Amino acid sequence: MRRFRALIKKEITHMLRDPRTLIFIFIMPILQLVLLGYANTTDIKNVSTVIFNQDNSPASRDLLDSFQATGYFSFNYSVGSQAEVDNLIGSGQAKVGIVIPPNYGSNLGSGQDSQALVLIDGSDPTVASAALSAAELAGQAHGVNVKTQQLSLQGASIGAGANPVDVRTDVLYNPDLLGAYSIVPGLIALILFQTATSLTALAIVRERERGTMEQLIVTPIRSWELILAKITPYILVSFADTLLILVLGTLIFGVPIRGSILLLFAMTGLYLLPTLGYGLVISTVARTQQQAQLMVMPLMLPAMMLSGYIFPIASLPLFLQYVSDLLPTTYFIYIMRAVVIKGVGLDLIIPQIIGLSIFAVALLGLAMWRFRKNLD
Numbered sequence: 001m002r003r004f005r006a007l008i009k010k011e012i013t014h015m016l017r018d019p020r021t022l023i024f025i026f027i028m029p030i031l032q033l034v035l036l037g038y039a040n041t042t043d044i045k046n047v048s049t050v051i052f053n054q055d056n057s058p059a060s061r062d063l064l065d066s067f068q069a070t071g072y073f074s075f076n077y078s079v080g081s082q083a084e085v086d087n088l089i090g091s092g093q094a095k096v097g098i099v100i101p102p103n104y105g106s107n108l109g110s111g112q113d114s115q116a117l118v119l120i121d122g123s124d125p126t127v128a129s130a131a132l133s134a135a136e137l138a139g140q141a142h143g144v145n146v147k148t149q150q151l152s153l154q155g156a157s158i159g160a161g162a163n164p165v166d167v168r169t170d171v172l173y174n175p176d177l178l179g180a181y182s183i184v185p186g187l188i189a190l191i192l193f194q195t196a197t198s199l200t201a202l203a204i205v206r207e208r209e210r211g212t213m214e215q216l217i218v219t220p221i222r223s224w225e226l227i228l229a230k231i232t233p234y235i236l237v238s239f240a241d242t243l244l245i246l247v248l249g250t251l252i253f254g255v256p257i258r259g260s261i262l263l264l265f266a267m268t269g270l271y272l273l274p275t276l277g278y279g280l281v282i283s284t285v286a287r288t289q290q291q292a293q294l295m296v297m298p299l300m301l302p303a304m305m306l307s308g309y310i311f312p313i314a315s316l317p318l319f320l321q322y323v324s325d326l327l328p329t330t331y332f333i334y335i336m337r338a339v340v341i342k343g344v345g346l347d348l349i350i351p352q353i354i355g356l357s358i359f360a361v362a363l364l365g366l367a368m369w370r371f372r373k374n375l376d
Contacts, residue, residue, distance in 0.1 A: 044130035046314045050077035050094040052085050057105025059146075063116060063165065066142035067098060072134035074314070085119065089172065091348040092338055095121045095314075096131050108146060108164060115166045122174030123341040124182050127312045132169055132177075139167025173258075173341050184249035185336035186309040189329050191245065192238050192268070193275050193303050194296075199237075200279025201292040203230045204371070209288060224368055231276045235269070242268050246340075258343030267339065267349075270356050271332040277363025284370035303329040331355045 049067075053060050067073050073096060077088055088094040097119035107114040118135040122128045143165035174181045242265070249255040257264070278299060286292035304310065306320055307329040313321055324330045331352040338344045346353075 044127055044312060044315055045071055046074040047072055047096055047127060047131050047312075048076045048094045048314060049073040049096040049098060050079055050085050050088045051075055052079050052082060052097065052099045054102040055100050055104040059105035059108045059114075060100045063100065063104075063142055064098065066145075067135070067138045070134045070138050072131060073098075087348075089119060089121050090338075090342055090344055092121070092123075092334060092342075095124070095127055096135070111164075113164050113166055115168060118167060118169045120169060120171045122171040122177055122181070123337045124308075124312065125174060125177040125179050126182070127314075128171055128174070129177055132171060135167060135169050139165060143167075178254075180249065180253035180255050181341050182337065184245065184253060184255045185340045186307075186333050187249075188242055188245050188268075188336055189271070189307070189332045190304060190309060191241055192272065192332075193329055194300060195241060196234050196238050196272055196275040197279040197282070197299065198293070198296050199234050200231055200276050201282040201286065201296055202289050203234075204280070204283035205286050205289050205292045227280060227368060227371060231280070234276065235272055238272050238275075239265065239268065255340065257340050259339035260345070263346060264336075264339050267332070267335045267353070267356075270353065270360065271328060271335075273360035274328040274356060274363045277360065277367050280367030281363060281370065284367065303327055306330070307333050309333055325355075328356055328359045331359075 051064065053064065064075070068075060077084075077094055079085055079088070082099065085094075085097040085099065089097050097117075099117040099119065101115065101117075104114045104116065116139070118139075120128050120131050120135070140163065143163035146164050171177065246257060246264075250257060279296075282292055282295045286295055302323065306313070306316065306324040307327050308324070309329075313324050313330070316324065335349050335352050338349055
C-alpha cells in the first residue's frame with residue numbers, strides 16, 4: 001500500500017503541476033452541460049418573417065394575427081414590394097414571407113374565397129418544416145373562424161361550404177426539404193474548422209517538443225515568414241477537402257451548387273484565415289501537443305452547437321445567440337448555404353464577409369504578436 005500510495009501521489013503531483021491541462025479538463029464538462037442543456041431543443045420559434053400586405057384591411061390583419069398567435073413567426077420586416085420580399089429571403093434575413101393580395105378583404109366581405117401566399121426558405125429543412133406546418137395550420141384555423149362568422153350571419157350550420165381562406169405555401173430552394181441540402185454545406189465549415197485548427201495548433205508545438213524551435217530561431221527567417229510557411233500546407237489541404245466534400249455531396253446526395261464556384265472558394269479562403277488564427281494562438285499558449293488538443297476541444301462544441309448547423313440560432317436563448325455571433329463558423333455556414341443552395345451573389349453576404357474579415361485580422365494579429373513575443 002505504501003508503494004501504491006506513492007504512485008497515486010506522484011500522478012496527482014504531475015496533474016497539479018500542469019494547471020493548463022487541468023483547466024481544460026474541467027471546462028469540457030461545463031461546456032457540455034451548458035450548451036447541451038440550453039441549445040439542445042427541437043422547438044422552432046421566432047422564425048424571422050417579412051410581411052407584404054397589399055390589402056391593409058381588418059381582414060388581412062386578422063389573418064396576420066392568426067399567424068403571429070402560433071408563436072412560430074416573428075414579424076421583423078414589413079415591405080412594399082415583392083422584390084423586397086425576395087431579397088430578404090434570399091439574403092437569409094427572413095426565413096418566411098407572407099404575401100397578402102390587394103383584394104383579400106373585399107373578397108371575404110362579398111362572400112368569395114381569398115388567397116394568401118406564404119414563401120418559406122427551404123435551405124434549412126428543420127426551420128422550413130416547422131414553418132410549413134405552422135403556416136398550414138394557422139391558415140386552416142383562420143379559415144374555419146372566418147367561415148363560422150359568415151355562416152352565423154346567414155344562420156346556416158358550420159359544416160356548410162368550403163374554407164374561404166386559401167393559404168398557399170411555396171418552399172423555395174429546397175422544395176422536398178432534403179436534409180442533405182443543409183448538412184453538406186455545414187459539414188464543410190465544421191470539417192475545415194476541426195482540420196485547420198487542430199493541425200495548425202500542433203505544428204509549432206511539435207517544433208517546441210522536438211527541440212527544433214531553437215534551430216528556427218537562429219535562422220534569418222522572420223516570424224511572419226515562419227507563420228506563413230506553417231499555415232500554407234494546411235490551406236492547400238483545406239481547399240482540397242472543400243472540393244472533395246462538394247463533389248461527393250453533389251454526386252452522392254444530389255446537393256446542387258447554384259452559386260459561383262469562384263465566390264465559394266474565395267469565401268473558403270477568407271474563412272480559413274481566422275480558423276488558422278485560432279490554431280496559431282493555441283500553439284503559442286500550449287507547451288505540449290496534448291495541451292494543444294485539449295484546447296481545441298472546447299472550441300469544437302460551440303462551433304457545432306451554436307453556429308446554426310444543428311439548431312436554428314433564432315431558437316437559442318438570447319445570451320447564446322450573442323455567443324454565436326463570436327464564432328467564425330456561424331458566418332461561414334450562412335455563406336455556404338446562401339451560395340450553394342440559394343445561388344446568391346456577393347452583394348447579399350457582405351455583412352458575413354465583414355465579420356470574417358474582422359476575425360481574421362484580430363486572430364492572425366494576436367497570433368503573430370504572441371509568436372514574436374515567444375521568439376524574443
